[in-house]
Structure formats: structure tokens, C-alpha cells
Amino acid sequence: MTAGAHRTAARARAATTLLFVPGDRPDRFGKATAAGASLVVLDLEDGVAPDRKVYAREQVVTWLAEHRECAVRVNAAGTAWHDEDLAVLRERLCTVMLPKADPESTRTAAKLLGMLPVLIALVETARGVLDARQTAAVPNVHRLALGTFDLAAELGADPADREALAAARGALVLASAAAGLPGPVDGVTADLNNELQLIDEVRNARRLGFTGKLCVHPKQVPVATEVLRPTREETHWAQSVLDAAGSGGAISVDGRLVDKPVLDRARHILRQAREGIGT
Numbered sequence: 001m002t003a004g005a006h007r008t009a010a011r012a013r014a015a016t017t018l019l020f021v022p023g024d025r026p027d028r029f030g031k032a033t034a035a036g037a038s039l040v041v042l043d044l045e046d047g048v049a050p051d052r053k054v055y056a057r058e059q060v061v062t063w064l065a066e067h068r069e070c071a072v073r074v075n076a077a078g079t080a081w082h083d084e085d086l087a088v089l090r091e092r093l094c095t096v097m098l099p100k101a102d103p104e105s106t107r108t109a110a111k112l113l114g115m116l117p118v119l120i121a122l123v124e125t126a127r128g129v130l131d132a133r134q135t136a137a138v139p140n141v142h143r144l145a146l147g148t149f150d151l152a153a154e155l156g157a158d159p160a161d162r163e164a165l166a167a168a169r170g171a172l173v174l175a176s177a178a179a180g181l182p183g184p185v186d187g188v189t190a191d192l193n194n195e196l197q198l199i200d201e202v203r204n205a206r207r208l209g210f211t212g213k214l215c216v217h218p219k220q221v222p223v224a225t226e227v228l229r230p231t232r233e234e235t236h237w238a239q240s241v242l243d244a245a246g247s248g249g250a251i252s253v254d255g256r257l258v259d260k261p262v263l264d265r266a267r268h269i270l271r272q273a274r275e276g277i278g279t
Helices: 002-012 026-033 050-064 082-089 103-113 126-130 132-136 150-153 162-179 195-208 221-226 232-247 261-276
Strands: 017-022 039-045 071-073 095-098 120-121 140-147 212-216 251-253 256-258
Touching: 002 095, 002 120, 002 140, 017 026, 017 221, 026 039, 026 071, 039 050, 050 082, 071 140, 082 103, 095 103, 103 132, 103 261, 120 126, 126 132, 126 150, 126 162, 132 162, 140 162, 140 212, 150 162, 162 195, 195 221, 212 221, 212 256
Parallel strands: 017 039, 017 212, 039 071, 071 095, 095 120, 120 140
Antiparallel strands: 251 256
16 A cells, blocks of 8 residues: 555544535535545535436546545445446545445445545445444455434434434444444434534444544534544543553552553543544
8 A cells, every 4th residue: 555545544544524515516625625524525426416426426536636635425336327436436546435335335346446545335224234344344444434314214213213223333333343443433413403413413423432423514523523532531531541550560540440451442542632533
């Protein structure tokens, strides 16, 4: 992997907020980039009407020529636009988000794209959830993300129902950890005017092990970023644990046993605070 590919992979792995912008709205590309999201996702799929797909692809390719730090969500496997989306992105130094991801479609896309693109697998079907561990193990996959709306529709559930999607969220967290990937990216909060709901949903996802959030409006970005960041209390605890463990061996901090797993968690929290949530 080249130095540029390493940087692209690091950006995808560390991204806390991923902001969608329709691929057929080039007038919004710059505004989305200025919104402060960790990663802007130029959308060729749900955000673009069928008769605008080709135009959107053209605009995205033009933008990528000078803005490689963006990601592109392609159309799903089996659609009329999927293969051409992959063809124009082949060997480009960018992040590609694959919708409706499962092991088979992800492996096929990875082969068609070649060695350079970094993949984010957007898991949004029951099959995708059950096979998430295999998808996470596909070469070039650096992150899993959860598509709650499509998954909930398949399950006949409300996408805001935490209990209905709890198993799916847990599956992605476990699959990511087993593959050595950062925590996955949680799905969209649809109510753009309900900041309290957004905060609550991000907090819940973070407790489960998610380290990122899909956003559909720039005003969601700073809110999600703040909630995903380790709190002052967490960083203080982590630093105190590492300071106390300087002498080595099992110790006690505030009456609690501190051993290797606790030290690993403390180091992880400080790394999140220093370098980015997803690393």
C-alpha cells in the first residue's frame, strides 16, 4: 500500500462523522467539505434519482480529481449503475462505500476496484448482518457501517427502535473487533430538528462500541462529534490508571483492580482523545 493509500485508510478508520451529500448537487460539495465532518460521502445511491445517476457520477469524478479525501457511496450490486460506478473509481485513491454489503458483493467489488480504494462496507440487510464477520475480513475493508433504515424495513421494524436493532448493532461491533477494525459507524438519525434525539442515539451507539455516525445534514456534524469524543472524566480516569501502573504488575486504583485489559482500555481512550475516535 502506498503512502497515499495509507493516509486514505487512516482517514476512513478514524472518521467519527460521515456526512452524505447528493452526487448530483456539486454546488453542495464544497459546503459539505467546510462543515467539519471527518469524511464527506458523495452519494450516488439513495440521494440521487435514477434519471440523474449518470450526471451525478460525472460530477463526482470531476470533484475527485482535486479532492481525493472524499468518499463515494456507489450504487448497490445488481443495479444498472453499480458496475460503471466501480469502473470509474478503479485504482482511484479514495474511499468507496458499498451499500447492501455482504461477503459476496464486497469481495466482487474489491476485485473490480483493484488495490487502491479503501472500502467501507455499509451493512443494511439481514444477510449482511449475519455474515458481517466475513465481510469485515475482505481485503481493503477498513470499516463497517450500519444502514438502519433499509435493515429496519426488511425486519418490519421502526429504525428508531433500539431493541429491534440491538442484535444487529452488537453483531457489527463484534465483527469489527474480530477483524481488527475500528468500531463501526452507526446509522442515520432522520429527524434533523431533534438534537436531543441525535445526542441520545449517538450516546447509545457509543456505549455499544460504535465509533462513528452517518450524518445527512451539516448541523448534525458538531453534535455527533462532541458526543463521540471521550469525556473529560474518561480521559482523566485513563491517565490516572496509566500513571498508577508505571511500576508494572497488578495494582488497585480507587479500590478497583487494574490489570492488562484495564490498561488496554485506558490506552485506547487516550488514543481516541489524541488521534481520533476510530483509531
